[in-house]
Amino acid sequence: MARQNQQRFEFIFTDLTERQPGLAAALQALVAAYEASRPYRELRLRGALLVDKELKLLPREVAYSRVDGVSNLSSQAGNLGALYITNVRMVWHSKMAASFNVSIPYLQIKTVRIADSKFGLALVVETSAASGGYVLGFRVDPKETLEYVHKEMSSLLQAYANCPLFGVEYDANASAEAHPSKPLEDESDILEPEGPKGDAWAAYYADGASAGGAAGEPVFSAELGLAIEAPKDGASIQQLWSIL
Known part of the structure; x- marks a missing residue:
């Protein structure tokens, strides 16, 4: 489906x-x-990202840096928290409420740059149109740490582009x-019905009967005790029932 x-x-x-x-x-x-x-590929807001106040790493995910004292500039006053940088994503969470967080996989990051804001110099992360086209700002102090974070993220983005990790x-x-x-003996009747596998089901699609085609002549089924459409050649009631 x-x-x-x-x-x-x-x-x-x-x-x-x-x-x-x-x-x-x-x-x-x-x-x-x-x-x-999905966390390898999709931007997540307000997810369950932490365990014992530390980032819960995904399989094959490696955390390179944790930077405390990073403010998310989405509100008027800014929201103080911590920023994690790994080999597949960046994660920020609020210090006061860990559930207020964002996880941005590198697959969805369009650009990372340093730009001016009303709070001063900030790390600006722009996401792809597929993830909503967000523009997120983070205040990182001091300036040397901001420049280091920007350089590290730029390098990891390039490394990810050369060898992406999708998590599947x-x-x-x-x-x-x-x-x-070999199926277990008590499962053999269900897993391996008599006759070629799938033929009983495929037969009803081959002539278009399931798509509104003409039905066959009705016959009495002693097994079910009622009139039914005659099964296709080679198919039995047991086979058709086992498909379901």
Whole structure:
């Protein structure tokens, strides 16, 4: 199932090979890995970023610097907090309320520069249009620390651009070990129905019956005790039920 804007799509594929892990299991594992790795790629506001007042690092994330006394200039008076710089993102959180925070992955940073503000020189971070096109200002004192932070972030941005880390990790070998080639005996009826895998389901899409095509002649099913459309050649009630 997929969605694009207001449209929804459904795609059905039949895997005729005996690959391990199965196609469905591999895809589900990849989707789970993608969902779990969104902080590598998406700007987050007011997230659960800290554990025991320290930044909770993502897998393969390395923290290079923590700078205290950094003010977020989004309010009229500024909000004092701490700035973290890692190999995949920058994170700022308020000293008074840790839940007031922002996590900006390098993937979403358009520019980092030093510019004048009503609070004096500030570190200005502009994000991409895809992440909302935010322009965030941070006051870093003294000036030497501001220049160091700007230089470090610029270097890390360049390094990330040369070798990005998206956070999606999938080990096909590990998945194969987690899904042994021989199913357990009490699961065999569910995992391996009689007949070629997927044929019973695919047969109903091949002739367009599921898309509003003409239905077959009704027949009485002693197994269900009611009249049904006659199953396609080679398909049984048990096979169609097991697909669901």
